[in-house]
Amino acid sequence: MRVPRYAVCTVALAASLAGCTLLPRTTPSRESPTPSPNVPVSVRWVIDGDTLDVVGPSGRLRLRLVNVNAPEVGRDGAPGECLAAEARDWVRARLPVGTSVEIWTYGFDRYGRTLADVRSAGASLSVELARAGYAAPLLVRGLDVVLEDVQAATREASVAAVGVHSAKVACTVAGRAAVLNAQAAALPATVTPASKAAALAQRESLVASIAAIRTELATGPAPAGVAALTSQELDAVLDSLDAAEASLKTRSAAWPG
Incomplete structure (x- = not known):
């Protein structure tokens, strides 16, 4: 959405x-x-x-x-x-x-x-x-x-793509979304009983971080680093978050319940 x-x-x-x-x-x-x-x-x-x-x-x-x-x-x-x-x-x-x-x-x-x-x-x-x-x-x-x-x-x-518009700066909205996308894509596709707890904790952390960015974008007044973004930049951030969520779902699909 x-x-x-x-x-x-x-x-x-x-x-x-x-x-x-x-x-x-x-x-x-x-x-x-x-x-x-x-x-x-x-x-x-x-x-x-x-x-x-x-x-x-x-x-x-x-x-x-x-x-x-x-x-x-x-x-x-x-x-x-x-x-x-x-x-x-x-x-x-x-x-x-x-x-x-x-x-x-x-x-x-x-x-x-x-x-x-x-x-x-x-x-x-x-x-x-x-x-x-x-x-x-x-x-x-x-x-x-x-x-x-x-x-x-x-x-x-x-x-x-300078300053708050750069996805290469870790603290910008675009940078944070890019990091989450990469981390979600790197989740293991399979887990063992010994690694399951850590994998679940990592997944929940990523879910919470993605939700936090969505809330930041949807809640005003926007901080300068968000207010400066164009509609195209915001779309790109949201697309990155969507991709991260898709990776989470795909990567953890085969995990034992």
């Missing part, structure tokens, strides 16, 4: 990021943004893939990139999302401390972060982050600043 395809995660904004609702990617409700004038600032520190501190004429600002959502880094002992550290490190490498950037700002979120389009050498950081495969498109209460460019960059990342 196919799950609904993920749309752009929209964060309801009353001058702040609040709850998420899913809107169709093809027909988002847009408003004409009214930014502040361009402000030159310098990078002080990169917090994560979509959050950074800068220093400018008015002092220090904490910026939240517009129209993208990067994987969340772990906090308070909780694990981060897949490729969260890599997304942060990608931004840090691109914008070392002291780098001069230009920003156009669009108000604040509920955490006091300034919503901003950050540009270096004319390139939008939001767009380049998505092109590198480290962010999903995000429409914030109709605030369309670089959304179409981010969506196009996300499609490029999908074709290139």
Whole structure:
């Protein structure tokens, strides 16, 4: 059974990021943004893939990139999302401390972060982050600043199979599905009384892992690593899970009851 395809995660904004609702990617409700004038600032520190501190004429600002959502880094002992550290490190490498950037700002979120389009050498950081495969498109209460460019960059990342789009990265959805498919295909076709318990435990573990991915795909709001995927990528993941389940059934068919 196919799950609904993920749309752009929209964060309801009353001058702040609040709850998420899913809107169709093809027909988002847009408003004409009214930014502040361009402000030159310098990078002080990169917090994560979509959050950074800068220093400018008015002092220090904490910026939240517009129209993208990067994987969340772990906090308070909780694990981060897949490729969260890599997304942060990608931004840090691109914008070392002291780098001069230009920003156009669009108000604040509920955490006091300034919503901003950050540009270096004319390139939008939001767009380049998505092109590198480290962010999903995000429409914030109709605030369309670089959304179409981010969506196009996300499609490029999908074709290139980079970042969260790569099946070769073990923690991505596609990577996890590929590993499960391979493990299911490697189950023994026959078992002995001595090996039966271990084989059954492995099969049940695979069943649970497959179910966990299906639940992750079907339950919103989607994390960045899922929201970034195209419908074709999601179909490929589901096909991989279907193949894994078929292998489980075939490989264990001759096991004694």
